Amino acid sequence: MVVxxxxxxxxxxxxxxxxxxxxxxxVTIVLPGEAIPDDNDSIAITVQEQEKCCLCHVVACLNxxxxxxxxxxxxxxxxxxxxxxxxxxxxxxxxxxxxxxxxMLTGVRPVKLVRQMTEVGMTEADVMQKLSDYxxxxxxxxxxxxxxxxxxxxxxxxxxxxxxLYVAIPFCPSRCSYxxxxxxxxxxxxxxxxEYLPLLLRxxxxxxxxxxxxxxxxxxxxxxxxxxxxxxxxQMDRLLREIRKDFDLTACEEFTxxxxxxxxxxxxxxxxxxxxxxxxISINPQTLNNSVLKAIGRxxxxxxxxxxxxxxxxxxxxxxxxxxxxxxxxxxxxFRSTIEQxxxxxxxxxxxxxxxxxxASTLKEEGPQKRTAMEMVxxxxxxxxxxxxxxxxxxxxxxxxxxLENVGYTLPGKACKYNVYxxxxxxxIISAGAGGVTKLVPNGPxxxxxxxxxxxxxxxxxxxxxxxxRKEVLPLWCPLPAKIDRKKVKKTE
Numbered sequence: 001m002v003v004x005x006x007x008x009x010x011x012x013x014x015x016x017x018x019x020x021x022x023x024x025x026x027v028t029i030v031l032p033g034e035a036i037p038d039d040n041d042s043i044a045i046t047v048q049e050q051e052k053c054c055l056c057h058v059v060a061c062l063n064x065x066x067x068x069x070x071x072x073x074x075x076x077x078x079x080x081x082x083x084x085x086x087x088x089x090x091x092x093x094x095x096x097x098x099x100x101x102x103x104m105l106t107g108v109r110p111v112k113l114v115r116q117m118t119e120v121g122m123t124e125a126d127v128m129q130k131l132s133d134y135x136x137x138x139x140x141x142x143x144x145x146x147x148x149x150x151x152x153x154x155x156x157x158x159x160x161x162x163x164x165l166y167v168a169i170p171f172c173p174s175r176c177s178y179x180x181x182x183x184x185x186x187x188x189x190x191x192x193x194x195e196y197l198p199l200l201l202r203x204x205x206x207x208x209x210x211x212x213x214x215x216x217x218x219x220x221x222x223x224x225x226x227x228x229x230x231x232x233x234x235q236m237d238r239l240l241r242e243i244r245k246d247f248d249l250t251a252c253e254e255f256t257x258x259x260x261x262x263x264x265x266x267x268x269x270x271x272x273x274x275x276x277x278x279x280x281i282s283i284n285p286q287t288l289n290n291s292v293l294k295a296i297g298r299x300x301x302x303x304x305x306x307x308x309x310x311x312x313x314x315x316x317x318x319x320x321x322x323x324x325x326x327x328x329x330x331x332x333x334x335f336r337s338t339i340e341q342x343x344x345x346x347x348x349x350x351x352x353x354x355x356x357x358x359x360a361s362t363l364k365e366e367g368p369q370k371r372t373a374m375e376m377v378x379x380x381x382x383x384x385x386x387x388x389x390x391x392x393x394x395x396x397x398x399x400x401x402x403x404l405e406n407v408g409y410t411l412p413g414k415a416c417k418y419n420v421y422x423x424x425x426x427x428x429i430i431s432a433g434a435g436g437v438t439k440l441v442p443n444g445p446x447x448x449x450x451x452x453x454x455x456x457x458x459x460x461x462x463x464x465x466x467x468x469x470r471k472e473v474l475p476l477w478c479p480l481p482a483k484i485d486r487k488k489v490k491k492t493e
Contacts (some may be wrong), residue, residue: 001018001022001025001026001027001028001039001041001042001043001062002028002030002036002037002039002041002042002043003015003018003027003028003029003030003042003043003044003045004030004036004042004043004044004045005029005030005031005045006031006032006045006046006047007045007047007080008031009077010047010077010080010081010084011029011031013081013084013085013106014029014045014084014085014088015027015029016106016398017085017088017089017104017106018043018088018092019398020100020106020403021089021092021093021096021100022092025041040061040064041061041062041063042059042060042061043058043059043060043061043088044057044058044059045057045058045084045088047073047080047084049075052075053072053073053074053075054072054073054074054075054080055070055071055072055073056070056071056072056073056080056083056084056087057069057070058070058084058087058088058091060088060091060092060095062092062095062096063095065095067091067094067095068091069087069090069091070087071083071086071087085104086104086133086134086135088104089103089104089135090135093135099135099137100135100402100403101136101137101139101140101374101402101403101404101405102135102136102137102140102396102403102405103131103134103135103136103137104134104135105134105135105136105396107396108395108396108397109394109395109396109423109424109425110131110136110140110144110394110396110405111144111147111148111151111393111394111423111424112423112424112425113144114127114131114144114145114147114148115148115152115155115424117130118148124145127141127145128141128142128145131144140405143381143391143394143405143407144394146390146391147391147392147393147394147407150390150391150392150410150415151392151393151415151420151424154415154417154420154421155420155424155426158421158426158427160428160441160442161215161216161217162216162217162218162219162427162428163211163216163217163218163219163427163428163429163430164218164219164220164221164222164418164421164427164428164429164430165207165218165220165221165222165243165247165429165430165431165432166221166222166223166224166418166429166430166431166432166436167200167204167221167222167223167224167228167239167243167431167432167433167436168200168224168225168226168431168432168433168434168435168436168453169223169224169225169226169227169228169230169231169239169433170225170226170433170434170435170456170457171192171193171196171225171226171227171230171457172225172226172227172230172260172261173227173230173261173263173264173299192457192458192461193230193231193235193457195461196434196457196460196461197231197235197238197239199460199461199464199467200239200432200433201238201239201242202464202468203432203433203464203467203468203471204242204243204246204247204432205242205246206468206471206472207246207430207432207471208243208245208246208247209246210471210472210474211247211430212247212248216428217248217251218247218248218249218251218252219251219252219253219254219417220252220253220254220255220256220417220418220421221243221247221249221252221254221255221256222256222258222418223239223256223257223258224258225258225260226258226260227258227259227260227261227264228257228258228259228260229257229258229259229260229261229264229265229269230261230264231269232269233266233268233269233271233272236269236272236273237272237276240272240273240276240277240278241276243276244276244277249277252277253417254279254280254416254417254418255277255278255279255280256278256279256280256281256282256416256418257273257278257280257281257282258281258282258284259281259282259283259284259308259312260282260283260284261284261298261300262283262284262285262300262304262305262307262308262309263299263300263304263308265283265308265311265312266311267311267314270311270312270314270315270317271315273315273317274315274316274317278317279316279317279318280317280318280319280320280348280416281312281317281318281319281320282319282320282321282322282349282351283305283308283309283312283319283320283321284320284321284322285298285300285302285304285305285321285322285323285338286298286322286323286324286327287302287323287324287327287330287334287335287338288302288305288337288338288341288342289302289329289330289334289337289338290302291329292327292328292329292330292334295327295328295329296327296328309345318348318349318414318416319347319348319349320347320348320349320350320351320408320416321342321345321347321349321350321351322351322353323335323338323339323342323350323351323352323353323380324352324353324354324355325352325353325354325355325373325376325377325380325401325404326354326355326373326376326401326402327355330376332375332376332379335376335379335380336376336379339352339379339380339383339384340383343383343384343387348410348411348414349408349409349410349411349414349415349416350384350389350408350409351406351407351408351409352377352380352381352384352406352407352409353406354373354377354400354401354402354404354405354406355373355400355401356397356398356399356400356401357399357401372402373401373402373404374402374404377404377405381407384409385409388411388412389409389410389411390409390410390411390412391407391408391409392408392409392410392415392416392419392420393407393408393415393416393419393420393423394406394407394408394423395423425439425441425448426441427439427441428440428441428442431453432453433453433460434453434454434455434456434457434459434460435453435454435455435456436452436453437450437451437452437453438450438451438452438453438474440474451470451474453467453470454466454467
């Protein structure tokens, strides 16, 4: 597919939409002055600027069929972008014979969009109509609305002096074929972990001092990865003790550790976590089909998950289970069996992801199997809602099978607040460790400043002094304004 585009500034949204619709079809963007390669399938997009308006024109040729449309627009870039994308979506879906559940929306946070619309005074009916204008199905629009209703109280309770702490442990027992996260197999990088942990503890010590000097209050802690339980019990104890020493956690409402891989969970590690104030863990089998586990490179069995779950029952953790719809060699019957088995355990949270194939995953190199994940996702939603679970956070990713979504479900009153914070973008999150992204929101969600740690552990280790220097100069450590009433904050774009 060749796409000729005369406005480079709208390239990203146009390209994202085309890739969502065409999947793995190669797409070449041609800008003015560039040679046009031969291809039977093509799209030509032009924006003609006139005195006080623009005329947008789209011509799409696919499989020997042609469709074209024109529409006026103001000179506002956002309106031009939306006009082009709406015409392009309508033409391509007509040529392809199918639509997408999220229509022309390419952003990762549909619920954030719903929040923004409600906070400027739009009624629920107005929001639903706006989502429909974007091509979003009625079911997905309602899912977004329900998710916002279920997380609204959490979001609106925030004040500007509250923060969350994220700590990265980018190591795993082995690498899963679908994974694109920054993580190193412990088989290959075990020695690196021995170097990594002491430096992480130093970064936490500095971060804790700066947080205290700024008069900030830690309300949630999340240790993610990778697989944090790759650490030994002794290493986990060192890490948790350091966090408790460096940060005042008297106001902390939630302390999560991604236990992740069931084969890394031991009674000793669980006891260490409980003794150090952890009150929430996530045990993530992804599937309870052993053949599927083998196909994706997981070195544990369904039985390992059940054993780990039984061990965790000795303690009083809230527990989440991650599952993935659309995995290689999985079937609807197998997925149904998995989610029904998990539901029988009555976890506080169940997160249903849809398989996402990204550049850094080995699955992309091998080529994902063609399948329909929609049936799995729809079944899980209806089953969980019937069982009393509510959708409380939702996000989307590039490369997701059938352009679907990832949804976290919770029993009433058991939502993971950190998951809401990370998707809402209205809350400061301080990160430590390789790949961590500090997100500073000192004045509410109108303005976000991000600071990135080095992505890979070896970079983090080799350039650690720079990591500390970046922490020292973060704008967050300036005096903060008085507490902001989150209910009165209006998001402007």
